[in-house]
Amino acid sequence: MSTGRAQLTDKRLNARKWYSYKLFLLILPFIVLVFLFSYFPLHGWAYAFFDYRPPFQLKDCEFVGFKWFVSLISNASKRKQIVQVLINTFAMSGLGILFSWLPMAFAILLSEIRSTVYKKTVQTITTLPHFISWVLVYSLAFSLLSSSGAVNRLAIDLGLYEKPKLFLQDKDNVYWTMWLLHTWKGTGWSAIMYIAAIAGIDQELYEAAYVDGAGRFSVMWHITVPGLLPTYFVLLLMSVANFLNNGVDQYYVFQNAFNKEKIQVLDLFVYNLGLGSGSYSLATAISILKSLVSLMLLFTVNTLSKSLRGESII
Amino acid sequence: MSTARMAGKKKNTPGEQIFIIALYILFTLFTLVCFYPFYYLIINSISANDVSARGSVLFYPVGIHFRNYAQVFTIRNLGNAALISVLRTVIGTACTVIGSYLGKLFRRKTGMSFHSCLNRIRIEHALEMLASGMRVTDVAEKCGYSGIHSFSRKFRELVGCSPGAYRTQCIKSISDPPASV
Numbered sequence: 001m002s003t004g005r006a007q008l009t010d011k012r013l014n015a016r017k018w019y020s021y022k023l024f025l026l027i028l029p030f031i032v033l034v035f036l037f038s039y040f041p042l043h044g045w046a047y048a049f050f051d052y053r054p055p056f057q058l059k060d061c062e063f064v065g066f067k068w069f070v071s072l073i074s075n076a077s078k079r080k081q082i083v084q085v086l087i088n089t090f091a092m093s094g095l096g097i098l099f100s101w102l103p104m105a106f107a108i109l110l111s112e113i114r115s116t117v118y119k120k121t122v123q124t125i126t127t128l129p130h131f132i133s134w135v136l137v138y139s140l141a142f143s144l145l146s147s148s149g150a151v152n153r154l155a156i157d158l159g160l161y162e163k164p165k166l167f168l169q170d171k172d173n174v175y176w177t178m179w180l181l182h183t184w185k186g187t188g189w190s191a192i193m194y195i196a197a198i199a200g201i202d203q204e205l206y207e208a209a210y211v212d213g214a215g216r217f218s219v220m221w222h223i224t225v226p227g228l229l230p231t232y233f234v235l236l237l238m239s240v241a242n243f244l245n246n247g248v249d250q251y252y253v254f255q256n257a258f259n260k261e262k263i264q265v266l267d268l269f270v271y272n273l274g275l276g277s278g279s280y281s282l283a284t285a286i287s288i289l290k291s292l293v294s295l296m297l298l299f300t301v302n303t304l305s306k307s308l309r310g311e312s313i314i
Numbered sequence: 315m316s317t318a319r320m321a322g323k324k325k326n327t328p329g330e331q332i333f334i335i336a337l338y339i340l341f342t343l344f345t346l347v348c349f350y351p352f353y354y355l356i357i358n359s360i361s362a363n364d365v366s367a368r369g370s371v372l373f374y375p376v377g378i379h380f381r382n383y384a385q386v387f388t389i390r391n392l393g394n395a396a397l398i399s400v401l402r403t404v405i406g407t408a409c410t411v412i413g414s415y416l417g418k419l420f421r422r423k424t425g426m427s428f429h430s431c432l433n434r435i436r437i438e439h440a441l442e443m444l445a446s447g448m449r450v451t452d453v454a455e456k457c458g459y460s461g462i463h464s465f466s467r468k469f470r471e472l473v474g475c476s477p478g479a480y481r482t483q484c485i486k487s488i489s490d491p492p493a494s495v
Contacts, residue, residue, distance in 0.1 A: 148369035
């Protein structure tokens with residue numbers, strides 16, 4: 001039998017090349033999009049190496065090299081502040097990762113219920129909080145949790161305590177409060193992916209298990225959970241890679257003078273520095289460091305995952 | 315979900331019944347927690363404003379009025395903002411609907427879904443190429459599959475044997491012609 005190689009004539013080569021060009025043209029708009037929004041703005045990193053003062057143009061400002069990077073660790077109080085910010089970031093992201101199995105448990109337990117109407121209702125209502133922005137969540141939280149809000153009113157009427165508790169000004173439980181809000185908002189939405197994955201598990205496995213005499217819990221633990229683990233690990237990988245990216249929305253709306261010290265995650269700290277007090281160059285310097293650390297995190301975790309589980313996302 | 319349906323074929327043990335009841339309670343609680351803030355917002359927006367400000371409206375509206383909603387329409391530039399939001403939603407939905415409509419047209423004309431038709435065509439080509447003796451890896455590549463795994467899985471689904479087995483079968487039947495006619 002003739003091998004494939006001998007069959008490659010000039011006509012075939014040309015057809016192949018034309019096919020590759022067509023594929024490239026198909027993907028070109030998306031490459032342009034990624035370039036415009038992710039790589040082009042990187043030219044702003046130049047601002048970190050100058051002493052940028054806004055009315056002046058960048059070229060008129062003094063070039064200071066690594067002054068801003070050094071200033072982050074030169075001062076003792078600056079160091080303390082950065083360490084506290086990092087502790088906040090680690091705590092918030094760490095809590096998120098620690099409880100990342102909640103949506104998976106939600107989906108698995110929801111699939112144990114027989115009534116379809118109940119399941120659909122629960123799914124619809126619990127997905128509602130995902131669709132409102134954090135600003136609206138704050139106004140909801142304010143009307144419910146402020147000193148004259150529903151929770152305090154109810155608790156005082158029921159006699160649980162005398163004076164209203166100031167939930168939004170509490171500075172000791174900030175991490176838990178933020179995590180609770182995040183869970184309230186995101187569990188229903190994240191569970192959708194797992195519910196879809198459960199529907200994709202081969203039914204023969206379940207039938208075989210029941211024939212072999214497995215009970216409800218064994219089936220859950222030995223079939224459903226392993227079927228969902230690939231999805232879970234991909235999402236976990238992405239969460240770890242986004243460890244430093246907490247986002248500004250949630251923390252910006254909930255910050256106030258009382259909890260500011262504990263609620264400032266890295267992104268919010270950079271925002272307050274840059275757009276709050278106008279130290280654009282310093283804020284840019286911190287952003288550069290954050291991006292580099294995030295990249296290193298991503299590649300480390302990716303390599304770990306490839307060597308431990310054989311799967312990776314890059 | 316099949317798990318629940320399967321388990322329903324036999325009676326639930328008391329432990330399982332307690333488990334199911336606990337699940338119902340938990341999910342109902344969480345659903346209420348997700349739902350109550352929105353309900354609270356709505357009843358407060360239609361209640362008398364001074365009663366709301368005092369925090370007295372908890373479970374049902376007091377002194378219903380719709381002046382707040384009437385005032386929404388007096389916001390400046392509301393029309394502009396609404397137009398932008400509506401356009402974004404409409405264009406996005408239109409693209410999705412057109413895509414699925416094209417899929418449905420295809421199904422009506424050919425009698426099978428787009429994906430099954432595509433797979434059929436690919437596997438038919440693969441059959442010809444395997445019969446001509448090409449290597450399985452080359453055939454997978456030429457038929458547009460990303461790798462030999464996805465190709466052999468689809469092939470096995472539609473033909474019933476693995477591509478390698480089919481290929482050796484074809485080679486044998488060409489070199490050994492059938493004994494009886």
